[in-house]
Amino acid sequence: MSDAWEIVIGLEVHVQLHTRAKVFASASWGFGKEPNEQVDPVVLGLPGTLPVVNREAVEKAILFGLVVDAEIPEQCAWDRKNYFYPDNPKNYQLTQKDFPVTMGGKVEIELPGAARNIMGEHKWIRIHHAHLEEDVGKLSHSGSGSLVDYNRAGVPLLEIVTEPDLRSAAEASAFLNALVVKLTQAGVADCDMEKGQLRCDANVSVRRVGDTQLGTRTETKNLNSISGVRDCIIYESKRQIAQIEAGNKITQETRGWNAEMSRGYVLRDKEDAHDYRYFPDPDIPTLKISRETVNRLKKHVPEAPFDRQRRYIEKLNLPYTAASVLIADKALADWFETAVAAHPTNAAGIANWAANDLLRELSAQSGTEVGSDETPAVKISLDSCLIKPAQLAGLVKLTDEGVISKQQAKEVFTEMFSTGKDALAIVEAKGLRQNSDTGELEKIVAEVIADPAVAKSIAEYRAGNEKAINALKGPIMKRTQGKANPVMIDQLLRKLLG
Amino acid sequence: MAEEIYQLSATEISSRLAAGKLTSRAVVEALISRYHQLNKKIGAFTSLDEKDVLAQADASDARRKAGKVLSPLDGIPVAIKENIAVKGQPLTCSSKMLANLISPYDAHVVEALKSAGAIIYGRLNMDEFAMGSSTENSAIQKTFNPWDLTRIPGGSSGGSAASLASGLVPLALGSDTGGSIRQPASHCGIVGMKPTYGLVSRFGLVAFASSLDQIGPMARTVADCELLLNVLASPDARDMTCFDSTQRNQLPVASEKSLRIGVPKGVLGKGVGAEVAAATQAAIDFYKSKGATIIEVDLPSSDLAVPTYYVVATAEASSNLARYDGVRYGHRSANAKTPIEMMTNSRSEGFGPEVKRRILLGTFVLSAGYADAYYVRALRARSKIRAEHLAALEKVDMILSPTVPTPAFKVGEKVSDPLQLYLEDIFTIPANLAGLPALSVPCGKSGHLPVGFHLVGAPLSESKLFAAAQLFESAHSFANQQPTL
Amino acid sequence: MAKGLDIDHLAKLARLNLTADEKVLYSNQLTQVLTYFETLAKADLPANSDVALVVTEKALRSDEPGVSLGSDAVTKIAPASYDGQISVPRVVDDES
Ligand SMILES: [Mg+2]
């Protein structure tokens, strides 16, 4: 038996779907409303009320299925999960147990590379199914009692259940990042973790490397951030390994997670397991999903981010880092591709601007941190961006043609970002055009060569030290106030120095 | 005419209103005085807001004057069972649990009645949460059979049936999960129909067993019953189980001569009272005399109907009634230290014994380890029962039987024997399990007590059933029978 | 008594308190009813049930937000409330 341990993880991810109304009621939902302001008789479970399924929620769920290559069964149905709790208005939750809206599917993930600019290993994580259910209300506790707000009750939740394919906390993080990118890019969900729009249950077990049997698993409920999932998996796998190594057995139990203390705790063991008494909801008939709907929604499936990444690297010759940054934001990547269409010969140059300067300015504008762990999908808005794709393409073109220097281009970009003017107009207005007048330049170059201060460098160059020529470029630039075309300076120097 | 206003049928009131011979106010005033005279004795109504109903009557009369009559029901009072939501009125379901709940919304049927100009006229007693066959399970009051005040009116729509039989109102709404419209209709000598499942929206009907519940019309005549159903039966997107406009085509009415009536093998045998059997046989003979073909039909799974029903209905009920926990509305127990204690105490204090019994039974049949033996098997039995009925209804237009095996029993007689009470529904339950339309029509007496016969038809054959019932009613005087009160 | 009928467990699942007398009464009555249900256990039944209704997407609601009751209406019918929220006894840890 091996001494090394393998961690086996399956996730149940709950995401709030992007809809305006609730999943079985017409009450609206959204963050930051006063308590119980988004409640109608159906949400409150008043006697006599009935659920009616929101079409948009079903379509968002189907779209998710198409995004992860799942099967969309001909029919789906809802069941009642019965349990009493004050935040559960009917004391049953409408969910899909036997006939979920999507079956199967897979998500490509990328593990962290050896360095930030090196691509990591890619792997596929299988999805078992995804089902459409309703969220519950929110309980808050005060000294003497608890308070219930039902605004969140009835918000559409898609529960995405993976196969136990994940093998480390890093893989779980990578999976959640990839999932969030897919969900947001397809418009299925916003996945704002600060607003509780993505919550996870983690099923964790450990076994010795080489074992084929799965170990006893525990389920930790309600992890509400990607870092929480990562920390919990690390904690729980260590705990289980320590238990087994100490000769103890793992109990199949449901656990909670204290994020402040980074510690897990037992919620209930198997003996206390709920008897949910599932049965088909008699108020919601089995729903037939037409193939027309599926085919219509297929048109809304965006290119898979990692397909895009491969295309950028292989076809457009983008460096890995820029490609990875761009694919994380669909709008930015689309924007980038429009720019490339306007100047197809230097996609890498455009990518460099878009993935660095533009993204930095945009996120400074919106006040979000770029690519942080909790916001894998960079939250920027291109709506307010004054630079149009063709304008950035124009800037890169001017640089490529030697009209302006790289240094000048930075200045043009800054101006362009704040005014939305064309690159050429800015160049003209600021008089930034590189000096490409051969006669005038040749005169200046000749004068610099004649300066005794550079005699030593000239001698070294002539003796075969190629780099020594660079010492002459500075004084030339200085005399032209930086407007000289560096390519021309180089050519002239070589000509005049023989 | 010596006939009193309270004795008039809705159809008659409608034509007198149209002819200007009567006002809605006069009708309502007559009914209010009848209410003062009799309701204490009968216990049919749980509440009646006199000012409100008079105002509705005046509004109707004003509409009529202005030539803006909304429908044939305009100005006609319709009383509503306690489990149907009327905005601003209590929705008690005759339970202590909901004693203080005021509904903030209208049921679909109430909206439909309001837009037809009908007067929403008072609330009717019932078995708590529609669980029972005698209206003895009401936490509000007892209701007595107008034909014999020592007997039960049937249930759960006992208030509805008793109010009609005693001339307190011309039209009433009931709800029927296993016979709750038809059984009290039979016991009180009136007409009651349970429509095809899906014909009438359940939005606003407090659920007992969602896959079986239907709201239906109750009246003293077949024509009135049909008049009321026509207002209730309209599409409603708020109930996903309710037919849309394309799914509502009624089967054509059969002519007297081509009418084929099925009689289940041995239906008048064991358990059916002699006088009930005789009255039913007389109805069969009547149809035969009119040229109908009487065909014996075989429904071998009939024995399974009662157990199947009680498994499915209680399973659904145990979940439907979980929401009554004292948190959001309804009865809350004082002195609880935790939410669980509060919910448990509230439920224990708020529900009556029959409701508790059915919740426990339903919880059991769904619980881990037993669901397959009970709930899942019951669903399969339900399929079989439905298939047998649909097959029989390919060969006949309708199936005729007694509505209830024996006439109304004494108050208190079956309280301690739930199983005996469950067997009251033996003839009515299959229509609920199979989602079929069914009605009960008065057809005679057992001693001094009325009895009815029962017709079940294919889905959406309501018109056919009404036509057949009308044929019987016109040739007999049972529609005019009135108890002496 | 019908096999497996554990009245205490059922009462707990159903969130009902039962007195000792009630436990005896309900156990007996449920046992009687369940015995009567034996016909169901013995019956020859189809392998699957097909009673569930089926609807098309036409029956779905459009994603149009409707009217809210408002927290005043919610708290008005609630047995106890505080500042727009419904109040209950304090939840001790996770009881769900
Ligand atoms: Mg889960």
Ligand SMILES: [Zn+2]
């Ligand atoms: Zn879930």
